[in-house]
Amino acid sequence: xxxxxxxxxxxxxxxxxxxxxxxxxxxxxxxxxxxxxxxxxxxxxxxxxxxxxxxxxxxxxxxxxxxxxxxxxxxxxxxxxxxxxxxxxxxxxxxxxxxxxxxxxxxxxxxxxxxxxxxxxxxxxxxxxxxxxxxxxxxxxxxxxxxxxxxxxxxxxxxxxxxxxxxxxxxxxxxxxxxxxxxxxxxxxxxxxxxxxxxxxxxxxxxxxxxxxxxxxxxxxxxxxxxxxxxxxxxxxxxxxxxxxxxxxxxxxxxxxxxxxxxxxxxxxxxxxxxxxxxxxxxxxxxxxxxxxxxxxxxxxxxxxxxxxxxxxxxxxxxxxxxxxxxxxxxxxxxxxxxxxxxxxxxxxxxxxxxxxxxxxxxxxxxxxxxxxxxxxxxxxxxxxxxxxxxxxxxxxxxxxxxxxxxxxxxxxxxxxxxxxxxxxxxxxxxxxxxxxxxxxxxxxxxxxxxxxxxxxxxxxxxxxxxxxxxxxxxxxxxxxxxxxxxxxxxxxxxxxxxxxxxxxxxxxxxxxxxxxxxxxxxxxxxxxxxxxxxxxxxxxxxxxxxxxxxxxxxxxxxxxxxxxxxxxxxxxxxxxxxxxxxxxxxxxxxxxxxxxxxxxxxxxxxxxxxxxxxxxxxxxxxxxxxxxxxxxxxxxxxxxxxxxxxxxxxxxxxxxxxxxxxxxxxxxxxxxxxxxxxxxxxxxxxxxxxxxxxxxxxxxxxxxxxxxxxxxxxxxxxxxxxxxxxxxxxxxxxxxxxxxxx
Amino acid sequence: xxxxxxxxxxxxxxxxxxxxxxxxxxxxxxxxxxxxxxxxxxxxxxxxxxxxxxxxxxxxxxxxxxxxxxxxxxxxxxxxxxxxxxxxxxxxxxxxxxxxxxxxxxxxxxxxxxxxxxxxxxxxxxxxxxxxxxxxxxxxx
Numbered sequence: 001x002x003x004x005x006x007x008x009x010x011x012x013x014x015x016x017x018x019x020x021x022x023x024x025x026x027x028x029x030x031x032x033x034x035x036x037x038x039x040x041x042x043x044x045x046x047x048x049x050x051x052x053x054x055x056x057x058x059x060x061x062x063x064x065x066x067x068x069x070x071x072x073x074x075x076x077x078x079x080x081x082x083x084x085x086x087x088x089x090x091x092x093x094x095x096x097x098x099x100x101x102x103x104x105x106x107x108x109x110x111x112x113x114x115x116x117x118x119x120x121x122x123x124x125x126x127x128x129x130x131x132x133x134x135x136x137x138x139x140x141x142x143x144x145x146x147x148x149x150x151x152x153x154x155x156x157x158x159x160x161x162x163x164x165x166x167x168x169x170x171x172x173x174x175x176x177x178x179x180x181x182x183x184x185x186x187x188x189x190x191x192x193x194x195x196x197x198x199x200x201x202x203x204x205x206x207x208x209x210x211x212x213x214x215x216x217x218x219x220x221x222x223x224x225x226x227x228x229x230x231x232x233x234x235x236x237x238x239x240x241x242x243x244x245x246x247x248x249x250x251x252x253x254x255x256x257x258x259x260x261x262x263x264x265x266x267x268x269x270x271x272x273x274x275x276x277x278x279x280x281x282x283x284x285x286x287x288x289x290x291x292x293x294x295x296x297x298x299x300x301x302x303x304x305x306x307x308x309x310x311x312x313x314x315x316x317x318x319x320x321x322x323x324x325x326x327x328x329x330x331x332x333x334x335x336x337x338x339x340x341x342x343x344x345x346x347x348x349x350x351x352x353x354x355x356x357x358x359x360x361x362x363x364x365x366x367x368x369x370x371x372x373x374x375x376x377x378x379x380x381x382x383x384x385x386x387x388x389x390x391x392x393x394x395x396x397x398x399x400x401x402x403x404x405x406x407x408x409x410x411x412x413x414x415x416x417x418x419x420x421x422x423x424x425x426x427x428x429x430x431x432x433x434x435x436x437x438x439x440x441x442x443x444x445x446x447x448x449x450x451x452x453x454x455x456x457x458x459x460x461x462x463x464x465x466x467x468x469x470x471x472x473x474x475x476x477x478x479x480x481x482x483x484x485x486x487x488x489x490x491x492x493x494x495x496x497x498x499x500x501x502x503x504x505x506x507x508x509x510x511x512x513x514x515x516x517x518x519x520x521x522x523x524x525x526x527x528x529x530x531x532x533x534x535x536x537x538x539x540x541x542x543x544x545x546x547x548x549x550x551x552x553x554x555x556x557x558x559x560x561x562x563x564x565x566x567x568x569x570x571x572x573x574x575x576x577x578x579x580x581x582x583x584x585x586x587x588x589x590x591x592x593x594x595x596x597x598x599x600x601x602x603x604x605x606x607x608x609x610x611x612x613x614x615x616x617x618x619x620x621x622x623x624x625x626x627x628x629x630x631x632x633x634x635x636x637x638x639x640x641x642x643x644x645x646x647x648x649x650x651x652x653x654x655x656x657x658x659x660x661x662x663x664x665x666x667x668x669x670x671x672x673x674x675x676x677x678x679x680x681x682x683x684x685x686x687x688x689x690x691x692x693x694x695x696x697x698x699x700x701x702x703x704x705x706x707x708x709x710x711x712x713x714x715x716x717x718x719x720x721x722x723x724x725x726x727x728x729x730x731x732x733x734x735x736x737x738x739x740x741x742x743x
Numbered sequence: 744x745x746x747x748x749x750x751x752x753x754x755x756x757x758x759x760x761x762x763x764x765x766x767x768x769x770x771x772x773x774x775x776x777x778x779x780x781x782x783x784x785x786x787x788x789x790x791x792x793x794x795x796x797x798x799x800x801x802x803x804x805x806x807x808x809x810x811x812x813x814x815x816x817x818x819x820x821x822x823x824x825x826x827x828x829x830x831x832x833x834x835x836x837x838x839x840x841x842x843x844x845x846x847x848x849x850x851x852x853x854x855x856x857x858x859x860x861x862x863x864x865x866x867x868x869x870x871x872x873x874x875x876x877x878x879x880x881x882x883x884x
Contacts, residue, residue, distance in 0.1 A: 700838035
């Protein structure tokens, strides 16, 4: 194990222990002001939901860090990459774990949003970890775009609630929220963000792609933790969701849709990780259905389900990684009979698979019991769909485990190392223990449900050896699932047909089309804007000029456009202004670059004199200094250019089309500017201007010079921004001219 | 002749720059102008002596250090008020209180900020000029 994977595992273990200790002590949290003016607080609270998901993030995180210690060196060796590439993997994994804990304990909507996006960023870098792989980069971007764009819905929902209730604090919003259209829309937008993060229909397409990530990442982020953040959000804003029946019904529909789509597609996949990815989509479908069905059984069941699924599914992903490491194969059709050579792995993953298939004596049995319990309370149709979805789960998980471990040995294996097998066996063991002593897990789920519902629940889970409805449904599921496994040949063609239909018409097409469209639009704007300097300036000046012209037309100008007199003492000013105008006209004639530069400098210097006449010595000083520096700099830059090309440019003739157009554009622009300036200057401003305020405040800043006080005090932050730009420009120039060397 | 004039101008330009900087709060000028004036003084040396000689005569190699130090100084002044629990760039001492004077120089954080601006503008301008001058020398050799 590398040092970093040990640090990660240790951090995860400490976090797990700390969460348990705080929970045992009755919970706790911190609440600090963050940006008081905006009503933002750093408010973290370890309530039931927070405890459940923190334990999940740190517990599974521990297993994944240990596993990565064995997996990553092999993964990098396969790809011929150096060992030092390991560090970024662990840092992003660690960032993910910390932001996940932050996300589930945050009690402030903006804080929630920040951590929500942090998990997406960590996911982006981890999916794209194999950066030489184009597929991985596309998948990383797709996951980021789908979860990132939907995160904006979360932000919009939060802002709507803030506008209505004046607070970002989740407990306060929950307390004040009443059934209303606004709350429904806000909660609906936030739920959409959650559904996209949990890869529910119709956002499901990013998750199978995300399997391009290294296997530990798939096990952790894209099975157990980040995808779980979506349903966590549903649990967190549950009090808002229950204000609208329509929202809850929508959740039931989306959940069942995901269960069926995910389940059917999982039956058709050949690659291990793809199968598991579709399984994840269908499994979170269960959770969404349960939140939609609601009630104590539904909400407790949803929380319980997340735990049971995370344990089993991460173990199965780690199994897939270990199997691929041991044999070099990742397709179900090329694997088989590994139970004998990889006995410990077969037992550990067998327990996990049994858990997912909801067999008795595993924690999974209770997840389905609670699911059936809440489903059959609703209606016969819902119960039927629930049985169908569970039977699909049974079938595809059976297909996975039997296909890998039973039957004839199809590929030679060189054994799996302890670091890859250990975490699988450990997680499988927890699945078994949870089936024998479900008590602590049920208590955790009840605590989480209390945070969602606002009142304590006491849902229990135990074995009943009688013919109650849930047991009958479970038996029916086993029978149906086993039948499906036995008759794979009969339905395989139909399932494959459904899968290819989905690929042809599915929502991924919409995503690809919109990305293409946006790229095209961006290219076209880029083409217009940066083709040459003239179009770029025109793209800015023409719209700007038109806007100013509109403003000019819209403002009443009865008192403007007064022609004033010229006093005797202004004679000097008028002369300098005339000089400036002549100099400006003169800039249109020279063809030599140096002459042009000197004439342009003449305009600048005349303007400096104008400022001096108008009583702005600070401005005049700066104008003269800047003009001098820039003229000299220009001369220096001209000296860098090849003489011959400068001479060639100077001798070029103006093309015929521009001989009339350019002066026309210039005259029109000058006339427009003239009208605006005349209109503004001939109407004295009414009331206090900002300038008066600055003059009044200058003594308070211990200054006698207003301009300096503005630069360093009143508008100091602007100055800070500007000098930062100067520094960046300096580094840029040095990079260009001296190939990055500053000295 | 050029060289003599350039040499003669160096000291006065630096003196004027420091005067403009120190008197910034009570008279015309500020850190920006002071930085440009000083940089122009150095630029005259480049014009008269060429880049190698100027490098030998003056510690211009330190220009990037000055620029970075100036930016850091301005940032420190900006964020120090946050540590005191006040909004960004709140200068001290506050309005109405007594200020220690050293001649025209007032000991207030706004002046420190201005010195940061001066260092940055001075360092960056000299650095850019030197980069341009050296690029030309490298091209010729």
